[in-house]
Amino acid sequence: MKVTFAHMGNLWITVKTILEDLGVEVVVPPRPSRRSLEVGVRHSPEFACFPLKMNIGDYIGAIERGADTIVMVGGVGPCRLGHYAQVQAEILRDLGYRAEMVILEPPRGHFSALLDKIRYLTGGKPISRVVRALRFGWEKLYALDCLDRALVRTRPLEAVPGGAAAAHRRAVAAVAGAAGVEATRRARDEGVAAVLAAGGAGAAWEDDGEAGGGLPGRNGTPLRVGIVGEIFMVAEPFANQDLERRLGEMGVEVTRALYVSDWVRINLLLDTLRLRRRSRQSVVKEAASPYLGHFVGGEGLESVGETVLYSRQGYDGVIHVAPFTCMPEIVATSLLPEVGRDLDLPVMSLFLDEHSGEAGLATRLEAFVDLLARRRARAGAGRATR
Numbered sequence: 527m528k529v530t531f532a533h534m535g536n537l538w539i540t541v542k543t544i545l546e547d548l549g550v551e552v553v554v555p556p557r558p559s560r561r562s563l564e565v566g567v568r569h570s571p572e573f574a575c576f577p578l579k580m581n582i583g584d585y586i587g588a589i590e591r592g593a594d595t596i597v598m599v600g601g602v603g604p605c606r607l608g609h610y611a612q613v614q615a616e617i618l619r620d621l622g623y624r625a626e627m628v629i630l631e632p633p634r635g636h637f638s639a640l641l642d643k644i645r646y647l648t649g650g651k652p653i654s655r656v657v658r659a660l661r662f663g664w665e666k667l668y669a670l671d672c673l674d675r676a677l678v679r680t681r682p683l684e685a686v687p688g689g690a691a692a693a694h695r696r697a698v699a700a701v702a703g704a705a706g707v708e709a710t711r712r713a714r715d716e717g718v719a720a721v722l723a724a725g726g727a728g729a730a731w732e733d734d735g736e737a738g739g740g741l742p743g744r745n746g747t748p749l750r751v752g753i754v755g756e757i758f759m760v761a762e763p764f765a766n767q768d769l770e771r772r773l774g775e776m777g778v779e780v781t782r783a784l785y786v787s788d789w790v791r792i793n794l795l796l797d798t799l800r801l802r803r804r805s806r807q808s809v810v811k812e813a814a815s816p817y818l819g820h821f822v823g824g825e826g827l828e829s830v831g832e833t834v835l836y837s838r839q840g841y842d843g844v845i846h847v848a849p850f851t852c853m854p855e856i857v858a859t860s861l862l863p864e865v866g867r868d869l870d871l872p873v874m875s876l877f878l879d880e881h882s883g884e885a886g887l888a889t890r891l892e893a894f895v896d897l898l899a900r901r902r903a904r905a906g907a908g909r910a911t912r
């Protein structure tokens with residue numbers, strides 16, 4: 527069995543770690559590119575979700591490298607994620623690919639079904655081995671998210687352009703190569719320190735264990751923008767056209783509402799232990815409630831709630847990023863203008879797909895950042911004359 531999966535940011539490092547720790551042969555697909563996107567678009571229904579098209583490109587790239595089994599995370603709820611895996615399986619079958627699809631559903635209180643699938647993939651390894659591998663993978667996932675948080679905080683301050691990104695690349699490679707939990711933690715701490723040093727920020731690491739948490743603020747000097755939206759589009763730089771890098775290079779400090787480790791903590795750990803309602807999710811839900819009172823699938827509810835929370839935290843603006851035709855995010859985008867008006871917070875929605883051009887995105891970002899800078903300057907002038 528040669529197992530593969532779709533890309534989403536650096537998640538491949540975590541999945542590869544878990545599977546290889548369990549003795550499974552892994553085939554990592556080529557990084558998403560124009561070519562893999564073209565392949566995915568060519569073989570997917572026109573109005574399929576953009577992430578589905580990108581996944582198809584990844585799977586075909588991996589099958590061409592020898593993969594025969596595909597692992598994907600399933601989903602529930604009112605959006606198309608519920609039948610995503612079946613559609614992908616049929617597309618590949620119609621194309622003549624014989625890869626087996628193993629769907630890992632979020633356990634929602636029934637962890638045994640998930641463990642059974644993992645044991646199938648690993649040839650019946652004992653639960654203790656599976657749990658050990660998951661714990662190792664979790665350390666890597668968390669470390670990678672810490673590095674990403676440090677990078678977006680540091681980028682607008684870096685002394686040498688590209689210095690923070692270079693330190694981040696080295697740190698990611700060190701985490702990827704770390705041979706155990708302790709080595710991963712060391713690589714994480716050293717990597718975060720190196721990324722921060724590239725910015726000359728001198729900030730100490732402080733993790734509050736929640737989405738949007740991480741490093742302490744620095745008097746709010748750079749413009750601060752929160753990113754909300756559908757998790758794949760937020761986490762995969764190729765899909766969002768390197769949104770965080772573009773904003774960082776414009777001198778903007780970015781905070782992502784949801785990192786993949788947050789998603790895992792909420793949907794796998796807290797849900798299984800029935801603690802979801804006590805987590806930050808309840809805070810997000812409460813914040814969204816004047817505008818949206820129920821789950822609409824994907825991250826639609828979170829996009830609204832996190833935007834309200836960014837306003838309470840004094841952010842300069844929010845960028846909402848989503849795949850074209852994404853139903854939960856269409857609900858969110860119909861509400862966000864009202865949220866922005868009520869809270870006097872600029873919010874820009876970006877719906878992206880294979881037709882989105884780079885020049886158009888760059889122009890919209892420049893205009894948005896310019897607006898934020900002028901608002902900040904006006905607010906400063908107002909304070910000075912009082």
Ligand code: SF4
Nearest residue numbers: 575605607824852853
């Ligand atoms: S959340 Fe949006 S992009 Fe993802 S499966 Fe649902 S509709 Fe598609």
